[in-house]
Amino acid sequence: MASTGFLDYRNRVFRYYKESRYREALEVAHDAAKKFPDYDAQTSFWIACLESRLGHHAEAILTLQDSIKRKVWWPAEVLRDTDLDPIRGRPEFKTLETECNSLQREQMNQKTSPDLMVRLPPGYGEGKDWPALMVFHQRYGERPELSAAPWLPVLSMGMILAVPWSSQVYAHDGRSWDSLKVSEKDVQWAFSNLKDYRLGSKNLVVGGFSQGGALSIYTVLQRIVPVRAFVAVAPSDWIIPEEKPATERQLPSEDFLSIVEASDCRGLRGSIIIGDKDPFFPKIEQLYELLVEKGLDGRMQVETGLGHEYPEKFEDKLRTALDFVLENGAKMPV
16 A cells, blocks of 8 residues: 555654654655655655755755645644744745745635545454444544554454544645534534444544544534544644643643533543643643543543653554443453
């Protein structure tokens, strides 16, 4: 699968980047750009960031300019990446920002539909009801075959995996859940598309990462679809973004807090996996305590030293979380 090959390249770029091996990362990024033209927005942005890191400022500007000529663009939040700080003051960069804004408006004016990827476990048949996990992507949610990657082990656990793609444009190649009204419709649409599969609501779990993790909690609390359990990984303390970043706030989003305060969580189950270095952690800890107070049968697994990312050995932690939320329902096979 092309997406699997691309993920291998992305993992190598990110690994080299973390190790400050920028030249090697750039070489891999250039190779990925040639092999995977469908992922142009990502590969060109990697290249520009790495060129900027290496002091090749003119080349970084040119990389971004060439991409924009191909109608590739990035939202303002992405262009604030600190890797681009050395070129941010240049007049050409200001022009790039303006052109990205124009392309963003153009794409957002086009009607975009939600999408859904479904993967079936080995041995799937119609002889029984199967447990299922519906996973919501993060903000800047990539196409489902990429955002689904960390969650694919659930197939070997005997679960159906369903991964919706929001209808809300966030980037050239990414979506968000920024409008709750639209998100509810997208989630309901995705759920209705599972009607042809053998699954029961007692064995359906929703989950997600970051904004998607917050949406999974919201979906269960608000009974958007008939599901009683969530597995939220590094959830944000908001679904609709806050003006101030998490590091500048002591309290969770007022909107999210009010939803939790108004919820009856009795009969609901939820598992949260989050790092103690995640900027959302203090806020999520407060929300979790309130959820439990409201009747949630919950568990929160705190990963020492982990920031806003998936933990190591995520497959094992996901299995433990699913075992808990599906207790008295479907059990994960050993």
